[in-house]
Amino acid sequence: MSRPLLQLADVGRSFSGLQVCRDIGLVLAAGELHALIGPNGAGKSTVLDMITGLTAVDRGRILFKGCDVTRMPPYARARLGMARSFQASALLDSFTVQEHVALAVQAGRGSSYRFWRRSGSDPELQEPAAEIVARVGLADRAGVRAATLAHGERRLLEIAMALATRPDLLLLDEPMAGLGPVSCRRLAGMVRELKAERTILLVEHDMETVFALADRITVLVQGRVVATGRPEAIRSNRRVQEAYLGGPCSL
Amino acid sequence: MTRATVTAPGWPVLLFAGCGILFLLVLPPVLELSGHQYLLSLATRALIYALAASSLNLILGYGGMVSLGHAAFMGIGAYVVGILSHQAAGSGLLSPAAVQGAGPVSALMAWPAAVALAMLFALVTGVVSLRTRGMHFIMITLAFAQMVYFFFISLESYGGSDGMVLASRDRLPGIDLGDDRVFYYLCLGLLLLFLAFVHRLVNARFGRVLVGCRENEKRLQVLGFATFGYRLLAYCLAGGAAGLAGALLAEQGGYVSPAMLHWTRSGELMVMVLLGGTGTLAGPVLGAFVLLFLEEYLALYTEHWMVILGPVLVLAVLFARGGLYPMLAGHGRER
Ligand SMILES: Nc1ncnc2c1ncn2[C@@H]1O[C@H](COP(=O)(O)OP(=O)(O)O)[C@@H](O)[C@H]1O
Ligand SMILES: [Mg+2]
Numbered sequence A: 001m002s003r004p005l006l007q008l009a010d011v012g013r014s015f016s017g018l019q020v021c022r023d024i025g026l027v028l029a030a031g032e033l034h035a036l037i038g039p040n041g042a043g044k045s046t047v048l049d050m051i052t053g054l055t056a057v058d059r060g061r062i063l064f065k066g067c068d069v070t071r072m073p074p075y076a077r078a079r080l081g082m083a084r085s086f087q088a089s090a091l092l093d094s095f096t097v098q099e100h101v102a103l104a105v106q107a108g109r110g111s112s113y114r115f116w117r118r119s120g121s122d123p124e125l126q127e128p129a130a131e132i133v134a135r136v137g138l139a140d141r142a143g144v145r146a147a148t149l150a151h152g153e154r155r156l157l158e159i160a161m162a163l164a165t166r167p168d169l170l171l172l173d174e175p176m177a178g179l180g181p182v183s184c185r186r187l188a189g190m191v192r193e194l195k196a197e198r199t200i201l202l203v204e205h206d207m208e209t210v211f212a213l214a215d216r217i218t219v220l221v222q223g224r225v226v227a228t229g230r231p232e233a234i235r236s237n238r239r240v241q242e243a244y245l246g247g248p249c250s251l
Numbered sequence B: 001m002t003r004a005t006v007t008a009p010g011w012p013v014l015l016f017a018g019c020g021i022l023f024l025l026v027l028p029p030v031l032e033l034s035g036h037q038y039l040l041s042l043a044t045r046a047l048i049y050a051l052a053a054s055s056l057n058l059i060l061g062y063g064g065m066v067s068l069g070h071a072a073f074m075g076i077g078a079y080v081v082g083i084l085s086h087q088a089a090g091s092g093l094l095s096p097a098a099v100q101g102a103g104p105v106s107a108l109m110a111w112p113a114a115v116a117l118a119m120l121f122a123l124v125t126g127v128v129s130l131r132t133r134g135m136h137f138i139m140i141t142l143a144f145a146q147m148v149y150f151f152f153i154s155l156e157s158y159g160g161s162d163g164m165v166l167a168s169r170d171r172l173p174g175i176d177l178g179d180d181r182v183f184y185y186l187c188l189g190l191l192l193l194f195l196a197f198v199h200r201l202v203n204a205r206f207g208r209v210l211v212g213c214r215e216n217e218k219r220l221q222v223l224g225f226a227t228f229g230y231r232l233l234a235y236c237l238a239g240g241a242a243g244l245a246g247a248l249l250a251e252q253g254g255y256v257s258p259a260m261l262h263w264t265r266s267g268e269l270m271v272m273v274l275l276g277g278t279g280t281l282a283g284p285v286l287g288a289f290v291l292l293f294l295e296e297y298l299a300l301y302t303e304h305w306m307v308i309l310g311p312v313l314v315l316a317v318l319f320a321r322g323g324l325y326p327m328l329a330g331h332g333r334e335r
Helices: A044-052 A074-081 A097-107 A123-135 A151-164 A181-195 A207-213 A231-235 A238-244 B011-033 B039-062 B071-090 B096-100 B107-129 B134-153 B180-203 B205-223 B227-253 B263-276 B283-301 B305-319 B324-328
Strands: A006-015 A018-028 A033-037 A059-064 A082-085 A169-173 A199-203 A216-221 A224-229
Touching: A006 A044, A018 A033, A018 A044, A018 A224, A033 A044, A033 A207, A044 A059, A044 A074, A044 A082, A044 A169, A044 A199, A059 A074, A074 A082, A074 B205, A082 A151, A082 B205, A097 A123, A097 A151, A097 B205, A123 A151, A151 A169, A151 A181, A181 A199, A181 A207, A207 A231, A216 A231, A216 A238, A224 A231, A224 A238, B011 B039, B011 B180, B039 B071, B039 B180, B039 B205, B039 B227, B039 B263, B039 B283, B071 B107, B071 B134, B071 B227, B071 B263, B107 B134, B107 B227, B134 B263, B180 B205, B180 B227, B205 B227, B263 B283, B263 B305, B263 B324, B283 B305, B283 B324
Parallel strands: A033 A199, A033 A216, A082 A169, A169 A199
Antiparallel strands: A006 A018, A006 A059, A216 A224
16 A cells, blocks of 8 residues: 555644544545544544644644654645645635635745736736636636625635645535535535545535545544544444434434 | 735726826925925925835735834934944044035945845844734834834934934935935935835735735645745835835934834824825825824914824724725725
């Protein structure tokens, strides 16, 4: 088996004495779509924060492409080839849709210490950006400021920005949360498409999508991994069923 | 285009910019013809403060760094000019020839030195202060500025708290800085150059990162930008431009004193930016002119002009959403 793209070994983190994640082991093979599921408050977003470097780990190690990134700042990890979308959209209110994506494209292409050329008319940035904007279906909203976007559009823009840096590893934090059925289906289709191109770690509550798309699933409950495996195995796993019985989701 | 966006500038913006530049160009002859020559020095000071306020706007308006120590850069620039001039005079360079015409020090040496020292100060203090946010950043920039303030007060050989009077303006090859009208146009030229530079900067890749940091720095880091470097460089550029403004102010008034970098001066610069319109190109210029002329006129009527000006400013900031300039040019700044 080839070297895993991402590896978390015994990773733990507590916030003011409360252990939010403990002994997390997670291995992502290159090319797989790995789903991370679990009830609200299980620590899924915190795991993504630790992978991207927004939250420091208390213990354990994180390897990405064979590099120990445990103590690397977020920007260095991003440059190694990871990108994420945020559960609560983290957008730049005064930027338009197109400007968001162009900025993300810019992040992946060389130095941004350029002081003269107008980025708004730089085809090297705007053409790839326009392509990605169209791909997520926001082409007719390209000139609209983020502050005035609808919820679903913000979710799509989050994904467009993550894609624009051309990452090897895509971390998606509940991309479908709060979307209507139509947008949900659309997004599921998009994730399915992306699956062919990149390695994805998908945090999602929509079990239908998760079981349809994931190659493997890891279940997190109260900060611990209770199961990892193929969807069939997870579906029939006793501990998973217990954890979810009466919970917000049913399998 | 004056806003931090990539949309094309609308005609009100172009019209406003054109009228503004035209107004500033014809101001000296108009003042002269109408017998208001004495206002030329006030207008020149307004141009210089406009340069300083615009430099503050680069970090405050576009970069989201609310500094309450910007007058320190002006003070450093002013003192570089003052000290060089004082040294030259003291060491006998102020020969009869120098007294007759040009000043003793070349502006080509003094002004770049002023800019360089202000930038160096910005670099050293920026490395520390840019690690803080919000209220902490305000306080730490204020603290650094107060340090410089007390440093210059303690310089007894350079006038201590009284400051010092300069023998004459510096000399510049081919340009007579001693001529007030020439000096006015030089200040105008430098201001327009800086505004053009800022305009390119904020719309270039660098500026997109800077404005992005204002909106959500964490997000930019996750995209792969090492944001600290961008913010630090912007801070140094702003410091340098404020240093140049300080040098010009020393030349213009013919004196330097610690009062130039009292924290209330930093506050005034901030008021100019807020009043005119943060994150707009023309706003700080408008703010500088309005504030300086208001101060001047209110002072004619009452010595308690501050009591009147304060509420006026509060009302202006409250009712002119986003500043005077966005109101006049017909668009509010969307945050
Ligand atoms: N920065 C933080 N400070 C304190 N507690 C936090 C912080 N981030 C997350 N938590 C806590 O960690 C737990 C897990 O949160 P989270 O990772 O967002 O869960 P999930 O994404 O699975 O719903 C929650 O109880 C939350 O309150
Ligand atoms: Mg979450």
